[in-house]
Amino acid sequence: MRxxxxxxxxxxxxxxxxxxxxKMYSCGPTVYRYIHIGNMRSFMLGDLIRRGLRxxxxxxxxxxxxxxxxxMTDEVTDTGRDKMELAVDDEGLTxxxxxxxxxxxxxxxxxxxxxxxxxxxxxxxxxxxEMIEIIQKxxxxxxxxxxxxxxxxxxxxxxxxxxxxGNTLDALRAGHRQDTVADPNxxxxxxxxxxxxxxxxRLLKWPSPWGDGYPGWHIECSAMxxxxxxxxxxIHTGGNDNKFPHHEDEIAQSExxxxxxVVSIWVHGGFLQMGGQKMAKxxxxxxxxxxxxxxxxxxxxxxxxxxxxxxxxxxxxxxxxLQGANERLTSIRKRMADWSKEPRPEPLSEGAQGFDRRFRDxxxxxxxxxxxxxxxxxxxxxxxxxxxxxxxxLSLWDAVLGLDLMRLAREAWEPSEEIxxxxxxxxxxxxxxxxxxxxxxxxxxxxxxxxxxxxxKGTRVRPSx
RNA sequence: GGCGGGGUGGCCGAGUGGUUAGGCAGAGGUCUGCAAAACCUCUCACAGCGGUUCAAUUCCGCUCCCCGCCUCCA
Numbered sequence: 001m002r003x004x005x006x007x008x009x010x011x012x013x014x015x016x017x018x019x020x021x022x023k024m025y026s027c028g029p030t031v032y033r034y035i036h037i038g039n040m041r042s043f044m045l046g047d048l049i050r051r052g053l054r055x056x057x058x059x060x061x062x063x064x065x066x067x068x069x070x071x072m073t074d075e076v077t078d079t080g081r082d083k084m085e086l087a088v089d090d091e092g093l094t095x096x097x098x099x100x101x102x103x104x105x106x107x108x109x110x111x112x113x114x115x116x117x118x119x120x121x122x123x124x125x126x127x128x129x130e131m132i133e134i135i136q137k138x139x140x141x142x143x144x145x146x147x148x149x150x151x152x153x154x155x156x157x158x159x160x161x162x163x164x165x166g167n168t169l170d171a172l173r174a175g176h177r178q179d180t181v182a183d184p185n186x187x188x189x190x191x192x193x194x195x196x197x198x199x200x201x202r203l204l205k206w207p208s209p210w211g212d213g214y215p216g217w218h219i220e221c222s223a224m225x226x227x228x229x230x231x232x233x234x235i236h237t238g239g240n241d242n243k244f245p246h247h248e249d250e251i252a253q254s255e256x257x258x259x260x261x262v263v264s265i266w267v268h269g270g271f272l273q274m275g276g277q278k279m280a281k282x283x284x285x286x287x288x289x290x291x292x293x294x295x296x297x298x299x300x301x302x303x304x305x306x307x308x309x310x311x312x313x314x315x316x317x318x319x320x321x322l323q324g325a326n327e328r329l330t331s332i333r334k335r336m337a338d339w340s341k342e343p344r345p346e347p348l349s350e351g352a353q354g355f356d357r358r359f360r361d362x363x364x365x366x367x368x369x370x371x372x373x374x375x376x377x378x379x380x381x382x383x384x385x386x387x388x389x390x391x392x393x394l395s396l397w398d399a400v401l402g403l404d405l406m407r408l409a410r411e412a413w414e415p416s417e418e419i420x421x422x423x424x425x426x427x428x429x430x431x432x433x434x435x436x437x438x439x440x441x442x443x444x445x446x447x448x449x450x451x452x453x454x455x456x457k458g459t460r461v462r463p464s465x
Numbered sequence: 466g467g468c469g470g471g472g473u474g475g476c477c478g479a480g481u482g483g484u485u486a487g488g489c490a491g492a493g494g495u496c497u498g499c500a501a502a503a504c505c506u507c508u509c510a511c512a513g514c515g516g517u518u519c520a521a522u523u524c525c526g527c528u529c530c531c532c533g534c535c536u537c538c539a
Binding site: 028035041043173217237244278304308320374376383439454 | 470486487498501536
Protein backbone atom coordinates (compact mmCIF):
# COMPACT_ATOMS: atom_id res chain seq x y z
CA MET A 1 0.00 0.00 0.00
CA ARG A 2 1.15 3.50 -0.81
CA UNK A 3 0.26 6.52 1.31
CA UNK A 4 0.77 10.24 0.98
CA UNK A 5 3.43 11.30 3.46
CA UNK A 6 2.87 14.85 4.65
CA UNK A 7 6.53 15.03 5.60
CA UNK A 8 8.00 14.24 2.18
CA UNK A 9 4.96 15.57 0.36
CA UNK A 10 4.77 12.53 -1.83
CA UNK A 11 3.17 9.14 -2.03
CA UNK A 12 5.33 6.42 -0.49
CA UNK A 13 5.22 2.67 -0.15
CA UNK A 14 4.51 1.44 3.36
CA UNK A 15 7.59 -0.58 4.28
CA UNK A 16 7.34 -1.72 7.87
CA UNK A 17 10.50 -1.29 9.91
CA UNK A 18 9.71 -4.59 11.56
CA UNK A 19 8.96 -6.56 8.44
CA UNK A 20 6.21 -8.60 10.03
CA UNK A 21 3.97 -5.95 11.52
CA UNK A 22 3.05 -2.43 10.51
CA LYS A 23 2.94 -0.17 13.54
CA MET A 24 0.57 2.75 13.50
CA TYR A 25 -0.32 5.45 15.98
CA SER A 26 -3.39 7.65 15.63
CA CYS A 27 -4.19 10.81 17.51
CA GLY A 28 -7.38 9.94 19.32
CA PRO A 29 -10.16 11.82 21.05
CA THR A 30 -10.13 14.21 23.95
CA VAL A 31 -12.62 12.84 26.41
CA TYR A 32 -14.26 15.72 28.17
CA ARG A 33 -17.16 15.92 25.69
CA TYR A 34 -18.84 13.97 22.91
CA ILE A 35 -17.01 13.68 19.65
CA HIS A 36 -18.71 14.51 16.36
CA ILE A 37 -18.81 13.06 12.86
CA GLY A 38 -15.96 15.29 11.76
CA ASN A 39 -13.73 13.72 14.39
CA MET A 40 -15.02 10.37 13.24
CA ARG A 41 -13.80 10.95 9.74
CA SER A 42 -10.27 11.22 11.10
CA PHE A 43 -10.54 8.14 13.25
CA MET A 44 -11.95 6.28 10.28
CA LEU A 45 -8.74 7.08 8.44
CA GLY A 46 -6.70 4.94 10.80
CA ASP A 47 -9.27 2.19 10.57
CA LEU A 48 -9.17 2.25 6.76
CA ILE A 49 -5.40 2.17 6.62
CA ARG A 50 -5.39 -0.83 8.91
CA ARG A 51 -8.10 -2.60 6.90
CA GLY A 52 -6.28 -1.81 3.66
CA LEU A 53 -3.00 -3.21 4.94
CA ARG A 54 -4.66 -6.33 6.27
CA UNK A 55 -6.37 -6.77 2.93
CA UNK A 56 -2.88 -7.07 1.47
CA UNK A 57 -2.03 -9.65 4.07
CA UNK A 58 0.00 -7.47 6.43
CA UNK A 59 -0.26 -7.58 10.20
CA UNK A 60 -0.96 -4.26 11.82
CA UNK A 61 -0.62 -3.07 15.38
CA UNK A 62 -2.75 0.02 15.85
CA UNK A 63 -2.63 2.30 18.86
CA UNK A 64 -4.99 5.20 19.48
CA UNK A 65 -4.47 7.46 22.44
CA UNK A 66 -7.17 8.77 24.72
CA UNK A 67 -6.42 12.29 25.86
CA UNK A 68 -7.75 12.85 29.35
CA UNK A 69 -5.33 15.53 30.51
CA UNK A 70 -2.76 17.91 29.20
CA UNK A 71 -3.27 19.69 25.96
CA MET A 72 -6.50 21.32 26.95
CA THR A 73 -5.15 24.31 28.73
CA ASP A 74 -4.24 27.88 28.11
CA GLU A 75 -0.61 28.01 27.09
CA VAL A 76 0.51 31.06 29.01
CA THR A 77 -0.97 31.16 32.44
CA ASP A 78 -2.85 28.87 34.68
CA THR A 79 -5.93 31.06 34.68
CA GLY A 80 -7.21 29.27 31.63
CA ARG A 81 -8.62 26.13 33.15
CA ASP A 82 -8.17 22.63 31.91
CA LYS A 83 -11.21 21.66 29.90
CA MET A 84 -11.41 18.44 31.79
CA GLU A 85 -11.74 20.43 34.97
CA LEU A 86 -14.46 22.58 33.48
CA ALA A 87 -16.37 19.43 32.60
CA VAL A 88 -15.91 18.25 36.16
CA ASP A 89 -17.57 21.45 37.39
CA ASP A 90 -20.37 21.24 34.86
CA GLU A 91 -21.29 17.64 35.37
CA GLY A 92 -20.48 17.08 39.02
CA LEU A 93 -18.35 14.04 38.27
CA THR A 94 -14.72 13.28 39.03
CA UNK A 95 -12.15 13.63 36.25
CA UNK A 96 -11.95 9.84 36.09
CA UNK A 97 -15.71 9.56 35.70
CA UNK A 98 -15.78 12.22 33.00
CA UNK A 99 -12.98 10.49 31.13
CA UNK A 100 -14.69 7.14 31.38
CA UNK A 101 -18.06 8.47 30.32
CA UNK A 102 -16.78 10.10 27.14
CA UNK A 103 -14.38 7.29 26.34
CA UNK A 104 -17.29 4.86 26.43
CA UNK A 105 -19.38 7.18 24.27
CA UNK A 106 -16.55 7.53 21.77
CA UNK A 107 -16.10 3.78 21.46
CA UNK A 108 -19.82 3.23 21.03
CA UNK A 109 -20.02 5.90 18.32
CA UNK A 110 -16.94 4.51 16.59
CA UNK A 111 -18.57 1.07 16.53
CA UNK A 112 -21.60 2.56 14.81
CA UNK A 113 -19.57 3.86 11.88
CA UNK A 114 -17.71 0.61 11.46
CA UNK A 115 -14.40 1.57 13.05
CA UNK A 116 -12.88 -1.62 14.38
CA UNK A 117 -11.31 -1.41 17.80
CA UNK A 118 -7.64 -0.48 17.97
CA UNK A 119 -5.26 -2.90 19.65
CA UNK A 120 -4.73 -0.50 22.51
CA UNK A 121 -6.17 2.79 23.77
CA UNK A 122 -3.52 4.20 26.11
CA UNK A 123 -4.63 7.04 28.36
CA UNK A 124 -2.47 10.11 28.82
CA UNK A 125 -3.08 10.22 32.56
CA UNK A 126 -1.54 6.74 32.86
CA UNK A 127 1.71 7.82 31.22
CA UNK A 128 2.89 10.84 33.17
CA UNK A 129 6.06 9.07 34.41
CA GLU A 130 7.00 8.23 30.82
CA MET A 131 6.46 11.85 29.81
CA ILE A 132 8.64 13.07 32.67
CA GLU A 133 11.34 10.68 31.56
CA ILE A 134 11.39 12.13 28.05
CA ILE A 135 11.43 15.67 29.38
CA GLN A 136 14.43 14.81 31.53
CA LYS A 137 16.20 13.37 28.55
CA UNK A 138 15.51 16.55 26.58
CA UNK A 139 16.90 18.65 29.43
CA UNK A 140 20.03 16.50 29.55
CA UNK A 141 20.55 16.86 25.83
CA UNK A 142 20.12 20.62 25.96
CA UNK A 143 16.84 20.68 24.02
CA UNK A 144 14.90 22.10 26.96
CA UNK A 145 15.16 24.61 29.79
CA UNK A 146 13.29 25.17 33.01
CA UNK A 147 11.90 28.47 34.24
CA UNK A 148 10.20 28.47 37.62
CA UNK A 149 8.66 25.02 37.54
CA UNK A 150 7.78 25.09 33.84
CA UNK A 151 9.93 23.32 31.25
CA UNK A 152 10.12 24.61 27.69
CA UNK A 153 11.42 23.05 24.53
CA UNK A 154 14.13 25.16 22.94
CA UNK A 155 13.24 25.06 19.24
CA UNK A 156 16.47 26.68 18.16
CA UNK A 157 18.27 23.47 19.16
CA UNK A 158 16.30 21.52 16.56
CA UNK A 159 17.29 22.93 13.16
CA UNK A 160 14.78 20.83 11.29
CA UNK A 161 11.90 22.49 13.10
CA UNK A 162 9.19 23.28 10.54
CA UNK A 163 9.94 20.38 8.22
CA UNK A 164 6.43 18.97 8.53
CA UNK A 165 4.28 22.08 8.44
CA GLY A 166 6.44 24.52 6.54
CA ASN A 167 6.33 26.81 9.55
CA THR A 168 10.05 27.25 9.89
CA LEU A 169 11.44 29.47 12.59
CA ASP A 170 12.06 32.24 10.08
CA ALA A 171 8.50 32.05 8.85
CA LEU A 172 7.13 31.99 12.36
CA ARG A 173 9.10 35.08 13.25
CA ALA A 174 7.99 36.90 10.11
CA GLY A 175 4.32 36.21 10.36
CA HIS A 176 3.27 36.76 13.89
CA ARG A 177 -0.36 36.67 14.79
CA GLN A 178 -1.42 39.91 16.38
CA ASP A 179 -3.66 38.54 19.07
CA THR A 180 -1.21 36.22 20.80
CA VAL A 181 0.26 37.27 24.11
CA ALA A 182 3.97 36.58 24.37
CA ASP A 183 5.10 34.44 27.30
CA PRO A 184 8.03 36.37 28.83
CA ASN A 185 9.62 33.14 30.04
CA UNK A 186 10.11 31.77 26.53
CA UNK A 187 13.43 32.33 24.86
CA UNK A 188 11.90 32.03 21.40
CA UNK A 189 8.24 32.67 20.57
CA UNK A 190 7.95 29.20 19.06
CA UNK A 191 9.23 27.47 22.19
CA UNK A 192 6.53 25.36 23.77
CA UNK A 193 5.85 23.93 27.20
CA UNK A 194 6.78 20.33 27.94
CA UNK A 195 5.76 20.58 31.57
CA UNK A 196 3.69 23.24 33.24
CA UNK A 197 3.72 24.37 36.81
CA UNK A 198 0.42 23.76 38.57
CA UNK A 199 -1.40 26.88 39.65
CA UNK A 200 -3.38 27.11 42.88
CA UNK A 201 -6.53 25.03 43.03
CA ARG A 202 -5.62 22.78 40.16
CA LEU A 203 -7.11 19.29 40.38
CA LEU A 204 -5.11 17.44 37.78
CA LYS A 205 -1.48 17.63 38.80
CA TRP A 206 1.46 15.33 39.37
CA PRO A 207 4.72 15.59 41.30
CA SER A 208 7.81 16.04 39.15
CA PRO A 209 11.48 17.02 39.48
CA TRP A 210 10.29 20.60 38.81
CA GLY A 211 7.52 20.60 41.39
CA ASP A 212 3.82 19.85 41.05
CA GLY A 213 2.55 20.31 37.55
CA TYR A 214 1.04 18.71 34.51
CA PRO A 215 2.25 17.74 31.06
CA GLY A 216 2.29 20.05 28.07
CA TRP A 217 0.18 19.67 25.01
CA HIS A 218 2.32 17.45 22.82
CA ILE A 219 4.37 15.25 25.08
CA GLU A 220 1.73 12.57 25.59
CA CYS A 221 1.92 11.41 21.99
CA SER A 222 5.70 11.19 22.07
CA ALA A 223 5.55 9.18 25.27
CA MET A 224 2.74 6.81 24.40
CA UNK A 225 3.71 6.10 20.83
CA UNK A 226 7.32 5.28 21.69
CA UNK A 227 6.37 3.24 24.71
CA UNK A 228 3.86 1.05 22.91
CA UNK A 229 5.19 0.70 19.37
CA UNK A 230 8.80 1.70 19.76
CA UNK A 231 11.21 4.48 18.91
CA UNK A 232 10.95 3.69 15.23
CA UNK A 233 7.48 3.08 13.81
CA UNK A 234 5.70 3.26 10.49
CA ILE A 235 2.60 5.42 10.39
CA HIS A 236 1.24 8.30 12.42
CA THR A 237 -2.20 9.68 11.59
CA GLY A 238 -4.22 12.67 12.66
CA GLY A 239 -6.43 15.46 11.41
CA ASN A 240 -5.00 18.27 9.34
CA ASP A 241 -5.12 20.65 12.25
CA ASN A 242 -2.74 18.43 14.18
CA LYS A 243 0.02 19.12 11.68
CA PHE A 244 0.96 22.34 13.37
CA PRO A 245 1.88 22.77 16.07
CA HIS A 246 1.05 19.37 17.55
CA HIS A 247 2.90 17.04 15.22
CA GLU A 248 5.66 19.49 14.45
CA ASP A 249 6.37 19.66 18.17
CA GLU A 250 6.01 15.93 18.60
CA ILE A 251 8.73 15.43 15.99
CA ALA A 252 10.99 17.88 17.78
CA GLN A 253 10.43 16.05 21.07
CA SER A 254 10.71 12.47 19.89
CA GLU A 255 13.61 13.04 17.55
CA UNK A 256 15.31 15.37 20.03
CA UNK A 257 15.09 12.75 22.76
CA UNK A 258 16.10 9.73 20.66
CA UNK A 259 18.41 11.39 18.18
CA UNK A 260 16.78 9.56 15.28
CA UNK A 261 13.78 9.60 12.97
CA VAL A 262 10.84 8.05 14.77
CA VAL A 263 7.91 8.08 12.34
CA SER A 264 8.19 7.00 8.70
CA ILE A 265 4.94 8.25 7.26
CA TRP A 266 2.74 11.05 8.53
CA VAL A 267 -0.82 10.85 7.25
CA HIS A 268 -3.24 13.74 7.70
CA GLY A 269 -6.96 13.68 7.06
CA GLY A 270 -8.96 16.51 5.54
CA PHE A 271 -11.66 18.25 7.46
CA LEU A 272 -15.34 17.72 7.44
CA GLN A 273 -17.15 20.95 6.81
CA MET A 274 -20.72 21.85 7.44
CA GLY A 275 -22.14 24.71 5.42
CA GLY A 276 -18.69 25.75 4.28
CA GLN A 277 -17.29 25.89 7.79
CA LYS A 278 -15.14 23.47 9.68
CA MET A 279 -17.29 21.30 11.89
CA ALA A 280 -16.36 22.41 15.38
CA LYS A 281 -17.98 23.04 18.67
CA UNK A 282 -17.23 26.73 18.45
CA UNK A 283 -19.03 26.98 15.09
CA UNK A 284 -22.06 25.30 16.66
CA UNK A 285 -22.43 23.03 13.69
CA UNK A 286 -21.49 19.71 15.19
CA UNK A 287 -23.43 16.51 14.71
CA UNK A 288 -22.91 13.29 16.57
CA UNK A 289 -23.11 9.86 15.06
CA UNK A 290 -26.21 9.26 17.13
CA UNK A 291 -27.84 12.28 15.46
CA UNK A 292 -27.61 10.47 12.15
CA UNK A 293 -29.39 7.49 13.59
CA UNK A 294 -32.05 9.77 15.01
CA UNK A 295 -32.65 11.06 11.50
CA UNK A 296 -33.39 7.55 10.34
CA UNK A 297 -30.06 7.09 8.59
CA UNK A 298 -27.82 4.09 9.08
CA UNK A 299 -24.56 5.48 10.54
CA UNK A 300 -22.74 3.28 8.04
CA UNK A 301 -24.28 5.43 5.30
CA UNK A 302 -22.07 8.20 6.65
CA UNK A 303 -19.13 5.87 6.21
CA UNK A 304 -20.17 5.25 2.62
CA UNK A 305 -20.58 8.98 2.09
CA UNK A 306 -17.00 9.51 3.25
CA UNK A 307 -15.78 7.12 0.57
CA UNK A 308 -16.88 9.54 -2.13
CA UNK A 309 -14.16 11.98 -1.10
CA UNK A 310 -10.44 11.29 -0.97
CA UNK A 311 -9.36 11.21 2.68
CA UNK A 312 -7.00 14.14 2.24
CA UNK A 313 -9.61 16.48 0.79
CA UNK A 314 -12.05 18.56 2.69
CA UNK A 315 -15.55 17.21 2.54
CA UNK A 316 -18.77 19.13 2.86
CA UNK A 317 -21.42 17.46 4.93
CA UNK A 318 -24.95 17.77 3.70
CA UNK A 319 -28.09 15.87 4.63
CA UNK A 320 -29.24 15.29 1.04
CA UNK A 321 -25.98 13.61 0.16
CA LEU A 322 -26.18 11.52 3.31
CA GLN A 323 -29.72 10.50 2.43
CA GLY A 324 -28.46 9.50 -1.01
CA ALA A 325 -25.74 7.37 0.49
CA ASN A 326 -28.30 5.74 2.72
CA GLU A 327 -30.47 4.85 -0.30
CA ARG A 328 -27.51 3.45 -2.12
CA LEU A 329 -26.35 1.38 0.84
CA THR A 330 -29.77 -0.16 1.30
CA SER A 331 -30.06 -0.91 -2.37
CA ILE A 332 -26.71 -2.72 -2.47
CA ARG A 333 -27.62 -4.75 0.60
CA LYS A 334 -30.89 -5.83 -0.98
CA ARG A 335 -29.10 -6.96 -4.08
CA MET A 336 -26.61 -8.82 -1.95
CA ALA A 337 -29.50 -10.67 -0.34
CA ASP A 338 -30.69 -11.74 -3.79
CA TRP A 339 -27.23 -12.66 -5.03
CA SER A 340 -26.51 -14.69 -1.92
CA LYS A 341 -29.00 -17.27 -3.17
CA GLU A 342 -27.18 -17.81 -6.43
CA PRO A 343 -24.42 -20.38 -6.86
CA ARG A 344 -20.89 -19.18 -6.32
CA PRO A 345 -18.49 -20.49 -8.94
CA GLU A 346 -15.33 -21.76 -7.28
CA PRO A 347 -12.57 -20.27 -9.30
CA LEU A 348 -13.75 -16.76 -10.07
CA SER A 349 -14.27 -15.88 -13.71
CA GLU A 350 -11.80 -13.74 -15.61
CA GLY A 351 -14.21 -10.83 -15.44
CA ALA A 352 -14.65 -11.09 -11.70
CA GLN A 353 -10.92 -11.32 -11.15
CA GLY A 354 -10.49 -8.18 -13.20
CA PHE A 355 -12.85 -6.29 -10.92
CA ASP A 356 -11.02 -7.64 -7.89
CA ARG A 357 -7.68 -6.48 -9.21
CA ARG A 358 -8.98 -2.99 -9.95
CA PHE A 359 -10.53 -2.73 -6.50
CA ARG A 360 -7.34 -3.83 -4.78
CA ASP A 361 -5.26 -1.44 -6.86
CA UNK A 362 -7.49 1.46 -5.90
CA UNK A 363 -7.25 0.68 -2.18
CA UNK A 364 -3.49 0.26 -2.38
CA UNK A 365 -3.13 3.54 -4.24
CA UNK A 366 -3.14 5.89 -1.27
CA UNK A 367 -6.55 4.68 -0.22
CA UNK A 368 -8.31 5.82 -3.39
CA UNK A 369 -11.78 4.95 -2.18
CA UNK A 370 -13.54 7.19 -4.70
CA UNK A 371 -11.99 5.01 -7.41
CA UNK A 372 -12.78 1.85 -5.46
CA UNK A 373 -16.41 2.95 -5.35
CA UNK A 374 -16.42 3.38 -9.12
CA UNK A 375 -15.21 -0.20 -9.44
CA UNK A 376 -17.86 -1.33 -6.98
CA UNK A 377 -20.61 0.49 -8.83
CA UNK A 378 -19.51 -0.97 -12.13
CA UNK A 379 -19.48 -4.44 -10.66
CA UNK A 380 -22.94 -4.05 -9.18
CA UNK A 381 -24.45 -3.31 -12.57
CA UNK A 382 -22.15 -5.41 -14.71
CA UNK A 383 -23.96 -7.93 -16.92
CA UNK A 384 -20.68 -9.83 -17.37
CA UNK A 385 -20.42 -11.12 -13.80
CA UNK A 386 -22.91 -13.49 -12.19
CA UNK A 387 -24.81 -12.63 -9.04
CA UNK A 388 -23.02 -15.34 -7.13
CA UNK A 389 -19.68 -13.85 -8.05
CA UNK A 390 -20.83 -10.37 -7.18
CA UNK A 391 -21.78 -11.64 -3.77
CA UNK A 392 -18.42 -13.32 -3.35
CA UNK A 393 -16.46 -10.22 -4.36
CA LEU A 394 -18.46 -7.71 -2.37
CA SER A 395 -18.31 -9.76 0.79
CA LEU A 396 -14.55 -9.94 0.32
CA TRP A 397 -14.27 -6.21 -0.26
CA ASP A 398 -16.40 -5.48 2.75
CA ALA A 399 -13.36 -6.40 4.86
CA VAL A 400 -11.99 -3.03 3.74
CA LEU A 401 -15.21 -1.10 3.34
CA GLY A 402 -16.80 -2.16 6.61
CA LEU A 403 -20.30 -1.35 5.33
CA ASP A 404 -21.94 -4.56 6.49
CA LEU A 405 -23.05 -5.26 2.94
CA MET A 406 -24.16 -8.78 3.88
CA ARG A 407 -26.57 -7.54 6.51
CA LEU A 408 -29.80 -8.30 4.66
CA ALA A 409 -28.43 -11.49 3.15
CA ARG A 410 -27.41 -12.68 6.59
CA GLU A 411 -30.75 -11.93 8.10
CA ALA A 412 -32.10 -14.68 5.84
CA TRP A 413 -35.56 -13.29 5.91
CA GLU A 414 -38.41 -15.79 5.57
CA PRO A 415 -41.99 -14.70 4.94
CA SER A 416 -44.50 -15.64 7.62
CA GLU A 417 -47.54 -17.82 6.91
CA GLU A 418 -49.67 -14.71 6.90
CA ILE A 419 -47.49 -13.10 4.27
CA UNK A 420 -47.45 -16.25 2.17
CA UNK A 421 -51.23 -16.32 2.33
CA UNK A 422 -51.51 -12.75 1.18
CA UNK A 423 -49.06 -13.38 -1.64
CA UNK A 424 -51.14 -16.38 -2.74
CA UNK A 425 -54.36 -14.40 -2.57
CA UNK A 426 -52.84 -11.61 -4.58
CA UNK A 427 -51.64 -13.94 -7.30
CA UNK A 428 -55.12 -15.48 -7.48
CA UNK A 429 -56.74 -12.07 -7.70
CA UNK A 430 -54.34 -11.11 -10.45
CA UNK A 431 -55.06 -14.21 -12.45
CA UNK A 432 -58.76 -13.32 -12.16
CA UNK A 433 -57.80 -9.80 -13.26
CA UNK A 434 -59.40 -8.54 -10.06
CA UNK A 435 -56.99 -5.65 -9.79
CA UNK A 436 -58.89 -3.82 -7.10
CA UNK A 437 -58.41 -6.80 -4.80
CA UNK A 438 -54.78 -7.39 -5.80
CA UNK A 439 -53.92 -3.73 -5.26
CA UNK A 440 -55.56 -3.79 -1.83
CA UNK A 441 -53.44 -6.75 -0.86
CA UNK A 442 -50.34 -5.06 -2.20
CA UNK A 443 -51.16 -2.06 -0.06
CA UNK A 444 -51.36 -4.28 3.00
CA UNK A 445 -48.02 -5.89 2.26
CA UNK A 446 -46.35 -2.53 1.78
CA UNK A 447 -47.82 -1.35 5.05
CA UNK A 448 -46.20 -4.38 6.66
CA UNK A 449 -42.84 -2.92 5.64
CA UNK A 450 -42.37 -5.03 2.54
CA UNK A 451 -41.38 -4.33 -1.00
CA UNK A 452 -43.71 -5.95 -3.54
CA UNK A 453 -42.46 -6.96 -6.96
CA UNK A 454 -44.09 -8.81 -9.83
CA UNK A 455 -41.96 -11.44 -11.43
CA UNK A 456 -42.52 -14.13 -14.03
CA LYS A 457 -43.18 -16.48 -11.13
CA GLY A 458 -45.71 -14.19 -9.51
CA THR A 459 -45.61 -11.85 -6.54
CA ARG A 460 -42.33 -11.56 -4.74
CA VAL A 461 -41.81 -9.78 -1.41
CA ARG A 462 -38.80 -8.79 0.61
CA PRO A 463 -38.19 -6.40 3.49
CA SER A 464 -37.95 -2.85 2.20
CA UNK A 465 -34.67 -2.36 4.02
C1' G B 466 1.16 38.89 8.13
C1' G B 467 3.28 33.52 7.54
C1' C B 468 2.18 28.37 5.96
C1' G B 469 -1.33 25.35 3.27
C1' G B 470 -5.94 23.55 0.56
C1' G B 471 -9.90 24.79 -2.75
C1' G B 472 -13.67 26.92 -6.48
C1' U B 473 -16.67 20.98 -11.52
C1' G B 474 -23.72 20.02 -14.04
C1' G B 475 -30.11 20.17 -8.89
C1' C B 476 -26.90 17.88 -4.54
C1' C B 477 -22.25 15.17 -3.06
C1' G B 478 -18.09 14.59 -5.45
C1' A B 479 -13.68 11.87 -8.91
C1' G B 480 -10.58 13.05 -12.86
C1' U B 481 -8.00 14.51 -17.30
C1' G B 482 -4.07 18.57 -22.42
C1' G B 483 -8.10 16.18 -27.33
C1' U B 484 -12.27 10.32 -25.98
C1' U B 485 -19.09 9.23 -20.76
C1' A B 486 -16.10 9.39 -13.74
C1' G B 487 -19.49 7.55 -10.17
C1' G B 488 -23.54 8.02 -6.62
C1' C B 489 -28.17 10.52 -5.20
C1' A B 490 -32.20 13.41 -7.07
C1' G B 491 -35.06 14.73 -11.68
C1' A B 492 -37.04 13.65 -16.89
C1' G B 493 -38.14 10.08 -20.74
C1' G B 494 -38.24 4.98 -22.25
C1' U B 495 -38.36 -0.70 -22.06
C1' C B 496 -41.07 -4.13 -19.03
C1' U B 497 -45.93 -4.11 -16.29
C1' G B 498 -53.14 -4.31 -15.74
C1' C B 499 -51.03 -0.21 -12.71
C1' A B 500 -46.95 0.05 -9.66
C1' A B 501 -42.35 -1.78 -7.72
C1' A B 502 -37.66 -3.89 -9.07
C1' A B 503 -34.28 -4.09 -13.09
C1' C B 504 -32.25 -2.15 -17.48
C1' C B 505 -31.58 1.91 -21.33
C1' U B 506 -31.40 7.16 -22.52
C1' C B 507 -31.12 12.45 -21.18
C1' U B 508 -30.42 17.63 -19.50
C1' C B 509 -24.12 21.39 -24.46
C1' A B 510 -20.26 20.97 -15.95
C1' C B 511 -15.65 22.59 -15.15
C1' A B 512 -15.26 30.91 -10.88
C1' G B 513 -13.60 35.27 -14.21
C1' C B 514 -9.90 37.50 -17.52
C1' G B 515 -5.61 36.94 -20.32
C1' G B 516 -1.57 33.67 -22.18
C1' U B 517 0.96 29.00 -24.04
C1' U B 518 -0.91 25.18 -27.55
C1' C B 519 -3.31 22.42 -33.56
C1' A B 520 -6.31 21.67 -28.95
C1' A B 521 -7.31 23.72 -21.85
C1' U B 522 -11.87 22.18 -17.34
C1' U B 523 -6.84 20.12 -17.18
C1' C B 524 -0.40 24.06 -18.08
C1' C B 525 1.18 29.52 -16.92
C1' G B 526 -0.12 34.54 -15.12
C1' C B 527 -3.54 37.87 -12.99
C1' U B 528 -8.35 38.88 -10.58
C1' C B 529 -12.46 37.51 -7.51
C1' C B 530 -14.32 34.25 -3.84
C1' C B 531 -14.14 30.23 -0.12
C1' C B 532 -11.75 27.13 3.62
C1' G B 533 -7.95 25.32 7.16
C1' C B 534 -3.54 25.96 10.47
C1' C B 535 -0.57 29.71 13.03
C1' U B 536 -4.87 29.84 20.21
C1' C B 537 -8.18 24.40 22.28
C1' C B 538 -9.59 21.71 17.96
C1' A B 539 -9.83 15.20 14.03
